[in-house]
Amino acid sequence: MTERPKPQLQYNASLRKLEAYPISLVHSGHGPDFSGASQLIEKRLARQHERAMGVKQMLEEEGRLTVFDICKRLFPSAYQKELSLTISETVGQIDYLLELGEISAIEESAVLYSSSGVV
Numbered sequence: 279m280t281e282r283p284k285p286q287l288q289y290n291a292s293l294r295k296l297e298a299y300p301i302s303l304v305h306s307g308h309g310p311d312f313s314g315a316s317q318l319i320e321k322r323l324a325r326q327h328e329r330a331m332g333v334k335q336m337l338e339e340e341g342r343l344t345v346f347d348i349c350k351r352l353f354p355s356a357y358q359k360e361l362s363l364t365i366s367e368t369v370g371q372i373d374y375l376l377e378l379g380e381i382s383a384i385e386e387s388a389v390l391y392s393s394s395g396v397v
Contacts (some may be wrong), residue, residue: 284370284373284377285366286362286369286370286371286373286374287370287372287373287374287377290323290326290374292390293319294319294323294328294341295320296315296353297316297319297320301315301316301322316369326374327374329371330371330374330375330378330380331380333352333368333371333372333375334375334380334381334394336348337381337392337393337394338394339370341390341393341394342384342391342393343391343392344390344391344392345365345368345369345372345390345392346365348363348368348372348392349361349364349367349368352364352368352371353367353368372392375392376392380394381393
């Protein structure tokens with residue numbers, strides 16, 4: 279069975295690769311040119327980690343939740359209008375936490391739950 283792509287993990291890995299290059303100026307294409315790419319990369323990775331730790335805390339407080347349960351809690355006013363985007367973001371946080379060994383996935387009756395404990 280082929281493992282599904284994990285875009286958040288791939289994005290993080292790409293950012294870490296970019297950190298190794300001596301980038302002095304970035305031509306963003308979506309705004310003015312800027313320097314300090316390494317600092318921006320660190321800031322983005324730290325922000326993503328903080329968001330994921332918030333999901334971990336949610337699981338510690340509320341127990342087992344499905345991705346959809348987590349999505350509704352993370353994006354209470356947006357998930358109905360932007361379900362594909364909010365589910366994608368939620369799955370990315372779960373993938374990241376699973377990769378770190380911070381949470382576990384439990385399949386029960388064909389439903390996959392995320393849990394704060396590592397199994």
